[in-house]
Amino acid sequence: NAGVTQTPKFQVLKTGQSMTLQCAQDMNHNSMYWYRQDPGMGLRLIYYSASEGTTDKGEVPNGYNVSRLNKREFSLRLESAAPSQTSVYFCASSEAPAEKGHEQYFGPGTRLTVT
Amino acid sequence: QQPVQSPQAVILREGEDAVINCSSSKALYSVHWYRQKHGEAPVFLMILLKGGEQKGHEKISASFNEKKQQSSLYLTASQLSYSGTYFCGTEIWGSARQLTFGSGTQLTVLP
Numbered sequence: 001n002a003g004v005t006q007t008p009k010f011q012v013l014k015t016g017q018s019m020t021l022q023c024a025q026d027m028n029h030n031s032m033y034w035y036r037q038d039p040g041m042g043l044r045l046i047y048y049s050a051s052e053g054t055t056d057k058g059e060v061p062n063g064y065n066v067s068r069l070n071k072r073e074f075s076l077r078l079e080s081a082a083p084s085q086t087s088v089y090f091c092a093s094s095e096a097p098a099e100k101g102h103e104q105y106f107g108p109g110t111r112l113t114v115t
Numbered sequence: 116q117q118p119v120q121s122p123q124a125v126i127l128r129e130g131e132d133a134v135i136n137c138s139s140s141k142a143l144y145s146v147h148w149y150r151q152k153h154g155e156a157p158v159f160l161m162i163l164l165k166g167g168e169q170k171g172h173e174k175i176s177a178s179f180n181e182k183k184q185q186s187s188l189y190l191t192a193s194q195l196s197y198s199g200t201y202f203c204g205t206e207i208w209g210s211a212r213q214l215t216f217g218s219g220t221q222l223t224v225l226p
Binding site for chain 2: 031042045
């Protein structure tokens with residue numbers, strides 16, 4: 001039982017390049033989330049998927065797109081990377097949306113640097 | 116809408132107690148607490164729901180004042196392993212399905 005896995009762990013991009021961050025969970029959770037964490041700013045929600053087949057914007061969605069590929073996998077795409085997107089990206093999952101009072105389980109993170 | 120945490124940082128000796136606070140200007144449905152060690156992912160500690168229900172680790176205690184939209188996390192007889200950054204995440208009533216996290220409280224426990 002691996003929990004939440006993310007790939008890659010580290011990535012360096014040049015401005016304008018694109019990439020996809022992958023996330024998978026093996027806990028049969030319905031809800032999945034993408035956060036970014038900048039120094040001293042806590043976690044900010046980019047996008048979330050309350051259930052398979054649905055996606056919604058979070059607090060900071062600009063410059064990102066997501067795909068809920070199936071119940072296990074939720075990917076985050078940067079179409080044209082910018083230095084402001086340098087951050088640590090965390091994927092998380094929960095049995096149900098936050099409104100049901102379910103804890104979120106976080107992946108190990110992807111450290112992205114855009115030069 | 117980001118909750119406000121206080122203090123921003125605290126340094127303790129082993130065995131001492133600490134309280135971390137989280138407050139919101141909006142009516143809350145729930146408050147979540149997580150701890151993150153340097154370079155690692157956040158780890159769940161506790162959920163406090165409107166109406167009084169709580170879920171979490173037995174050794175962690177917290178409170179949720181629904182009238183004031185405030186929550187406090189109580190760390191008693193601190194251990195070295197308690198060191199890390201503590202985040203509260205709030206779920207605003209009527210704006211469900213997502214958490215908004217505070218900027219964190221950095222806790223350092225010294226021997």
